[in-house]
Amino acid sequence: MVSQSFASLLRSTSHLSYRNLLVHPARRLRRFSASPFLNREPPHEPTPNPLQGKSCIITGASRGIGAAIAKRFAQEGVRCILVGRNEQLLLSVRDGLGTGDEHRVVVGDVGSDAFWGNMKKEKVDILVNSAGITHCSPLFVTSPSLLEEVMRTNLMGTMMACRTMGKNMMALKGGCIINVASLLGQKGGKGSAAYAASKAGVIGLSRALAAELGEKNVRVNVIVPGYIETDMTEGAAMTPNARSEALNAIPLKRFGRPSEIADAAVFLAANAYANNCVLNVDGGLSAI
Numbered sequence: 074m075v076s077q078s079f080a081s082l083l084r085s086t087s088h089l090s091y092r093n094l095l096v097h098p099a100r101r102l103r104r105f106s107a108s109p110f111l112n113r114e115p116p117h118e119p120t121p122n123p124l125q126g127k128s129c130i131i132t133g134a135s136r137g138i139g140a141a142i143a144k145r146f147a148q149e150g151v152r153c154i155l156v157g158r159n160e161q162l163l164l165s166v167r168d169g170l171g172t173g174d175e176h177r178v179v180v181g182d183v184g185s186d187a188f189w190g191n192m193k194k195e196k197v198d199i200l201v202n203s204a205g206i207t208h209c210s211p212l213f214v215t216s217p218s219l220l221e222e223v224m225r226t227n228l229m230g231t232m233m234a235c236r237t238m239g240k241n242m243m244a245l246k247g248g249c250i251i252n253v254a255s256l257l258g259q260k261g262g263k264g265s266a267a268y269a270a271s272k273a274g275v276i277g278l279s280r281a282l283a284a285e286l287g288e289k290n291v292r293v294n295v296i297v298p299g300y301i302e303t304d305m306t307e308g309a310a311m312t313p314n315a316r317s318e319a320l321n322a323i324p325l326k327r328f329g330r331p332s333e334i335a336d337a338a339v340f341l342a343a344n345a346y347a348n349n350c351v352l353n354v355d356g357g358l359s360a361i
Protein backbone atom coordinates (compact mmCIF):
# COMPACT_ATOMS: atom_id res chain seq x y z
CA MET A 74 0.00 0.00 0.00
CA VAL A 75 2.73 2.32 1.07
CA SER A 76 4.91 1.42 -1.89
CA GLN A 77 1.92 1.82 -4.21
CA SER A 78 1.17 5.33 -3.05
CA PHE A 79 4.89 6.19 -3.28
CA ALA A 80 4.93 4.93 -6.86
CA SER A 81 1.86 6.96 -7.74
CA LEU A 82 3.38 10.06 -6.09
CA LEU A 83 6.51 9.53 -8.13
CA ARG A 84 4.43 9.20 -11.29
CA SER A 85 2.37 12.31 -10.51
CA THR A 86 5.41 14.53 -9.85
CA SER A 87 7.88 13.06 -12.29
CA HIS A 88 6.79 15.42 -15.04
CA LEU A 89 7.76 18.32 -12.77
CA SER A 90 11.12 17.06 -11.60
CA TYR A 91 12.28 15.95 -15.04
CA ARG A 92 10.65 18.70 -17.02
CA ASN A 93 13.60 21.07 -17.19
CA LEU A 94 16.09 18.32 -17.79
CA LEU A 95 14.14 17.02 -20.74
CA VAL A 96 14.02 20.43 -22.44
CA HIS A 97 16.61 20.89 -25.14
CA PRO A 98 19.56 22.95 -23.77
CA ALA A 99 19.01 25.78 -26.27
CA ARG A 100 15.34 26.09 -25.27
CA ARG A 101 16.32 25.99 -21.58
CA LEU A 102 18.67 28.93 -22.20
CA ARG A 103 15.86 30.84 -23.93
CA ARG A 104 13.51 30.29 -20.98
CA PHE A 105 16.23 31.41 -18.57
CA SER A 106 17.03 34.60 -20.44
CA ALA A 107 13.33 35.38 -20.92
CA SER A 108 13.13 36.32 -17.23
CA PRO A 109 12.28 40.04 -16.97
CA PHE A 110 14.91 40.40 -14.24
CA LEU A 111 17.75 38.87 -16.17
CA ASN A 112 17.09 40.31 -19.58
CA ARG A 113 17.26 44.06 -19.09
CA GLU A 114 19.64 44.69 -22.00
CA PRO A 115 18.09 45.09 -25.43
CA PRO A 116 19.50 42.59 -27.90
CA HIS A 117 22.94 43.89 -28.77
CA GLU A 118 24.04 43.57 -32.34
CA PRO A 119 27.70 44.60 -32.29
CA THR A 120 28.64 46.71 -35.28
CA PRO A 121 31.73 45.16 -36.88
CA ASN A 122 33.51 48.50 -37.01
CA PRO A 123 31.72 51.68 -35.95
CA LEU A 124 34.56 53.90 -37.23
CA GLN A 125 34.66 52.53 -40.78
CA GLY A 126 33.99 55.31 -43.30
CA LYS A 127 34.07 58.15 -40.73
CA SER A 128 36.09 61.32 -41.23
CA CYS A 129 38.36 63.05 -38.76
CA ILE A 130 40.52 66.13 -38.21
CA ILE A 131 43.60 65.50 -36.08
CA THR A 132 45.64 68.49 -34.98
CA GLY A 133 49.29 67.94 -34.09
CA ALA A 134 49.33 65.01 -36.49
CA SER A 135 52.86 65.59 -37.78
CA ARG A 136 54.51 63.85 -34.84
CA GLY A 137 54.08 61.93 -31.61
CA ILE A 138 50.62 61.25 -30.23
CA GLY A 139 48.72 62.96 -33.06
CA ALA A 140 50.58 60.93 -35.71
CA ALA A 141 49.90 57.70 -33.77
CA ILE A 142 46.19 58.54 -33.55
CA ALA A 143 46.10 59.19 -37.31
CA LYS A 144 47.72 55.81 -37.94
CA ARG A 145 45.25 53.95 -35.67
CA PHE A 146 42.24 55.76 -37.07
CA ALA A 147 43.35 55.04 -40.65
CA GLN A 148 43.59 51.33 -39.72
CA GLU A 149 39.97 51.56 -38.56
CA GLY A 150 38.93 52.97 -41.93
CA VAL A 151 38.71 56.62 -40.88
CA ARG A 152 39.56 59.29 -43.47
CA CYS A 153 42.02 61.67 -41.80
CA ILE A 154 42.78 65.36 -42.25
CA LEU A 155 46.18 65.96 -40.68
CA VAL A 156 46.89 69.41 -39.24
CA GLY A 157 50.25 70.86 -38.20
CA ARG A 158 52.72 73.58 -39.15
CA ASN A 159 55.33 71.44 -40.91
CA GLU A 160 54.12 70.32 -44.32
CA GLN A 161 56.97 67.86 -44.96
CA LEU A 162 56.35 66.01 -41.70
CA LEU A 163 52.59 65.94 -42.31
CA LEU A 164 53.10 64.53 -45.81
CA SER A 165 55.38 61.79 -44.54
CA VAL A 166 52.80 60.81 -41.90
CA ARG A 167 50.09 60.83 -44.56
CA ASP A 168 52.17 58.63 -46.87
CA GLY A 169 52.48 56.11 -44.04
CA LEU A 170 48.72 55.85 -43.67
CA GLY A 171 48.22 53.88 -46.84
CA THR A 172 46.09 54.13 -49.89
CA GLY A 173 45.31 56.89 -52.35
CA ASP A 174 44.19 60.39 -51.64
CA GLU A 175 41.64 59.66 -48.93
CA HIS A 176 43.84 61.28 -46.28
CA ARG A 177 44.66 64.99 -46.54
CA VAL A 178 47.11 67.45 -45.09
CA VAL A 179 46.28 71.01 -43.98
CA VAL A 180 49.13 73.25 -42.89
CA GLY A 181 48.38 75.85 -40.25
CA ASP A 182 48.74 77.21 -36.76
CA VAL A 183 45.94 75.99 -34.47
CA GLY A 184 46.33 79.10 -32.31
CA SER A 185 45.30 81.32 -35.19
CA ASP A 186 41.71 82.47 -35.45
CA ALA A 187 42.17 82.93 -39.21
CA PHE A 188 43.19 79.28 -39.59
CA TRP A 189 39.93 78.06 -38.07
CA GLY A 190 38.07 80.59 -40.21
CA ASN A 191 39.46 78.77 -43.25
CA MET A 192 38.51 75.38 -41.79
CA LYS A 193 34.82 76.31 -41.43
CA LYS A 194 33.89 74.40 -44.57
CA GLU A 195 35.28 71.09 -43.28
CA LYS A 196 32.59 68.76 -41.98
CA VAL A 197 33.90 65.76 -40.07
CA ASP A 198 32.57 63.12 -37.69
CA ILE A 199 35.52 63.29 -35.28
CA LEU A 200 37.87 66.03 -34.09
CA VAL A 201 41.03 65.20 -32.15
CA ASN A 202 42.92 68.12 -30.61
CA SER A 203 46.44 66.86 -30.00
CA ALA A 204 48.50 69.91 -31.05
CA GLY A 205 50.39 71.26 -28.12
CA ILE A 206 53.61 72.80 -26.87
CA THR A 207 55.29 72.69 -23.51
CA HIS A 208 57.58 75.03 -21.70
CA CYS A 209 59.29 74.33 -18.43
CA SER A 210 60.34 77.27 -16.28
CA PRO A 211 59.19 78.93 -13.05
CA LEU A 212 56.37 81.42 -13.64
CA PHE A 213 58.33 84.43 -12.39
CA VAL A 214 61.12 84.02 -14.94
CA THR A 215 58.89 83.15 -17.89
CA SER A 216 58.19 85.99 -20.28
CA PRO A 217 54.58 87.02 -20.82
CA SER A 218 54.93 86.28 -24.54
CA LEU A 219 55.95 82.70 -23.79
CA LEU A 220 53.08 82.30 -21.33
CA GLU A 221 50.76 83.61 -23.99
CA GLU A 222 52.12 81.27 -26.66
CA VAL A 223 51.48 78.21 -24.48
CA MET A 224 47.95 79.34 -23.63
CA ARG A 225 47.23 80.34 -27.23
CA THR A 226 48.35 76.99 -28.69
CA ASN A 227 47.13 74.56 -26.05
CA LEU A 228 43.95 76.16 -24.78
CA MET A 229 42.78 78.71 -27.35
CA GLY A 230 43.77 76.35 -30.21
CA THR A 231 41.64 73.59 -28.69
CA MET A 232 38.79 75.98 -27.89
CA MET A 233 38.67 77.46 -31.42
CA ALA A 234 38.84 73.99 -32.98
CA CYS A 235 35.92 72.84 -30.79
CA ARG A 236 33.99 76.01 -31.61
CA THR A 237 34.39 75.65 -35.37
CA MET A 238 34.02 71.90 -35.74
CA GLY A 239 31.49 71.53 -32.91
CA LYS A 240 29.17 73.92 -34.74
CA ASN A 241 29.42 71.84 -37.91
CA MET A 242 28.86 68.63 -35.93
CA MET A 243 25.70 70.09 -34.35
CA ALA A 244 24.43 70.94 -37.84
CA LEU A 245 25.14 67.32 -38.85
CA LYS A 246 23.34 66.17 -35.68
CA GLY A 247 26.26 64.15 -34.39
CA GLY A 248 29.97 64.00 -33.80
CA CYS A 249 32.76 63.30 -31.39
CA ILE A 250 35.49 65.54 -29.99
CA ILE A 251 38.55 64.17 -28.24
CA ASN A 252 40.89 66.61 -26.52
CA VAL A 253 44.36 65.69 -25.34
CA ALA A 254 45.13 67.29 -21.98
CA SER A 255 47.90 66.27 -19.54
CA LEU A 256 48.29 64.90 -16.03
CA LEU A 257 50.02 68.20 -15.22
CA GLY A 258 46.61 69.81 -15.73
CA GLN A 259 45.25 67.72 -12.84
CA LYS A 260 48.24 67.52 -10.50
CA GLY A 261 50.49 70.46 -11.32
CA GLY A 262 54.27 70.26 -11.08
CA LYS A 263 57.24 72.59 -10.64
CA GLY A 264 58.02 74.75 -13.68
CA SER A 265 54.78 73.92 -15.42
CA ALA A 266 52.60 76.91 -14.54
CA ALA A 267 51.56 77.90 -18.06
CA TYR A 268 51.38 74.36 -19.41
CA ALA A 269 49.43 73.07 -16.37
CA ALA A 270 47.06 76.03 -16.55
CA SER A 271 46.46 75.46 -20.26
CA LYS A 272 45.79 71.72 -19.79
CA ALA A 273 43.54 72.27 -16.75
CA GLY A 274 41.67 74.62 -19.07
CA VAL A 275 41.38 71.87 -21.69
CA ILE A 276 39.83 69.53 -19.10
CA GLY A 277 37.38 72.23 -17.96
CA LEU A 278 36.53 73.08 -21.55
CA SER A 279 35.88 69.43 -22.39
CA ARG A 280 33.56 68.93 -19.39
CA ALA A 281 31.60 72.09 -20.17
CA LEU A 282 31.19 71.07 -23.81
CA ALA A 283 30.13 67.53 -22.87
CA ALA A 284 27.15 69.14 -21.12
CA GLU A 285 26.58 71.80 -23.77
CA LEU A 286 26.78 69.62 -26.88
CA GLY A 287 25.60 66.26 -25.50
CA GLU A 288 21.96 66.99 -26.23
CA LYS A 289 22.94 67.72 -29.83
CA ASN A 290 24.47 64.25 -30.04
CA VAL A 291 28.01 65.60 -30.06
CA ARG A 292 30.15 63.75 -27.50
CA VAL A 293 33.16 65.41 -25.90
CA ASN A 294 35.86 63.49 -24.05
CA VAL A 295 39.37 64.16 -22.86
CA ILE A 296 42.46 61.95 -22.65
CA VAL A 297 44.88 62.73 -19.84
CA PRO A 298 48.27 61.22 -20.68
CA GLY A 299 51.08 60.89 -18.18
CA TYR A 300 54.60 60.70 -19.64
CA ILE A 301 54.62 59.45 -23.24
CA GLU A 302 57.68 58.71 -25.41
CA THR A 303 57.62 61.57 -27.94
CA ASP A 304 59.72 64.61 -28.83
CA MET A 305 58.07 66.30 -25.85
CA THR A 306 59.84 64.01 -23.37
CA GLU A 307 63.05 63.29 -25.29
CA GLY A 308 66.48 64.87 -25.58
CA ALA A 309 66.63 68.49 -24.51
CA ALA A 310 62.92 68.48 -23.59
CA MET A 311 63.63 66.55 -20.38
CA THR A 312 66.83 66.35 -18.34
CA PRO A 313 68.12 62.84 -17.50
CA ASN A 314 67.47 63.61 -13.85
CA ALA A 315 63.85 64.63 -14.45
CA ARG A 316 63.40 61.52 -16.58
CA SER A 317 64.70 59.10 -13.99
CA GLU A 318 62.64 60.81 -11.26
CA ALA A 319 59.53 60.43 -13.41
CA LEU A 320 60.31 56.77 -14.17
CA ASN A 321 60.74 56.09 -10.49
CA ALA A 322 57.37 57.60 -9.65
CA ILE A 323 55.33 55.80 -12.33
CA PRO A 324 53.90 52.55 -10.89
CA LEU A 325 54.41 50.75 -14.23
CA LYS A 326 58.04 52.00 -14.33
CA ARG A 327 57.98 53.12 -17.94
CA PHE A 328 56.74 55.94 -20.14
CA GLY A 329 53.71 55.24 -22.30
CA ARG A 330 53.80 54.70 -26.06
CA PRO A 331 51.94 57.03 -28.44
CA SER A 332 50.07 53.96 -29.75
CA GLU A 333 48.65 53.43 -26.25
CA ILE A 334 47.10 56.90 -26.34
CA ALA A 335 45.85 56.16 -29.85
CA ASP A 336 44.04 53.05 -28.55
CA ALA A 337 42.29 55.24 -25.97
CA ALA A 338 41.23 57.63 -28.75
CA VAL A 339 39.75 54.73 -30.75
CA PHE A 340 37.77 53.62 -27.70
CA LEU A 341 36.37 57.12 -27.12
CA ALA A 342 35.51 57.60 -30.78
CA ALA A 343 33.83 54.20 -31.13
CA ASN A 344 31.85 54.04 -27.88
CA ALA A 345 28.55 55.81 -28.53
CA TYR A 346 27.84 56.27 -24.80
CA ALA A 347 31.20 57.85 -23.96
CA ASN A 348 30.61 61.52 -23.10
CA ASN A 349 32.50 63.58 -20.49
CA CYS A 350 35.07 60.81 -19.99
CA VAL A 351 38.28 62.10 -18.46
CA LEU A 352 40.46 59.17 -19.36
CA ASN A 353 43.82 58.95 -17.58
CA VAL A 354 46.39 56.92 -19.46
CA ASP A 355 49.44 57.39 -17.29
CA GLY A 356 50.78 54.04 -16.05
CA GLY A 357 49.20 54.76 -12.68
CA LEU A 358 51.04 58.03 -12.02
CA SER A 359 47.72 59.74 -11.15
CA ALA A 360 47.42 57.34 -8.21
CA ILE A 361 50.63 58.61 -6.59
Ligand SMILES: NC(=O)c1ccc[n+]([C@@H]2O[C@H](COP(=O)([O-])OP(=O)(O)OC[C@H]3O[C@@H](n4cnc5c(N)ncnc54)[C@H](OP(=O)(O)O)[C@@H]3O)[C@@H](O)[C@H]2O)c1
Pocket residue numbers: 132133134135136137138139156157158159162181182183184202203204205206207226253254255256297298299300301302303304305306
Ligand atom coordinates in the same frame (compact mmCIF):
# COMPACT_ATOMS: atom_id res chain seq x y z
N1 LIG B 1 54.41 63.42 -24.61
C1 LIG B 1 53.92 63.52 -23.38
O1 LIG B 1 54.51 63.04 -22.41
C2 LIG B 1 52.60 64.20 -23.16
C3 LIG B 1 52.04 64.09 -21.89
C4 LIG B 1 50.83 64.70 -21.64
C5 LIG B 1 50.19 65.39 -22.64
N2 LIG B 1 50.75 65.50 -23.87
C6 LIG B 1 50.02 66.27 -24.87
O2 LIG B 1 49.81 65.47 -26.00
C7 LIG B 1 49.74 66.28 -27.16
C8 LIG B 1 50.69 65.75 -28.21
O3 LIG B 1 52.00 65.85 -27.68
P1 LIG B 1 53.22 65.00 -28.24
O4 LIG B 1 53.85 64.35 -27.11
O5 LIG B 1 52.79 64.21 -29.41
O6 LIG B 1 54.16 66.20 -28.67
P2 LIG B 1 55.07 66.43 -29.98
O7 LIG B 1 55.67 65.15 -30.42
O8 LIG B 1 55.95 67.56 -29.63
O9 LIG B 1 54.01 66.88 -31.07
C9 LIG B 1 53.32 68.08 -30.94
C10 LIG B 1 52.45 68.25 -32.14
O10 LIG B 1 51.72 69.48 -32.02
C11 LIG B 1 51.91 70.24 -33.21
N3 LIG B 1 51.81 71.67 -32.94
C12 LIG B 1 52.44 72.36 -31.96
N4 LIG B 1 52.09 73.65 -32.03
C13 LIG B 1 51.23 73.77 -33.05
C14 LIG B 1 50.52 74.86 -33.62
N5 LIG B 1 50.60 76.09 -33.12
N6 LIG B 1 49.71 74.61 -34.67
C15 LIG B 1 49.60 73.38 -35.20
N7 LIG B 1 50.25 72.32 -34.71
C16 LIG B 1 51.06 72.51 -33.64
C17 LIG B 1 53.27 69.82 -33.70
O11 LIG B 1 53.36 70.05 -35.06
P3 LIG B 1 54.44 71.03 -35.77
O12 LIG B 1 55.45 71.40 -34.73
O13 LIG B 1 54.96 70.21 -36.88
O14 LIG B 1 53.59 72.15 -36.20
C18 LIG B 1 53.23 68.33 -33.42
O15 LIG B 1 52.55 67.65 -34.43
C19 LIG B 1 50.07 67.68 -26.71
O16 LIG B 1 48.89 68.42 -26.54
C20 LIG B 1 50.76 67.47 -25.39
O17 LIG B 1 50.62 68.58 -24.53
C21 LIG B 1 51.95 64.92 -24.15
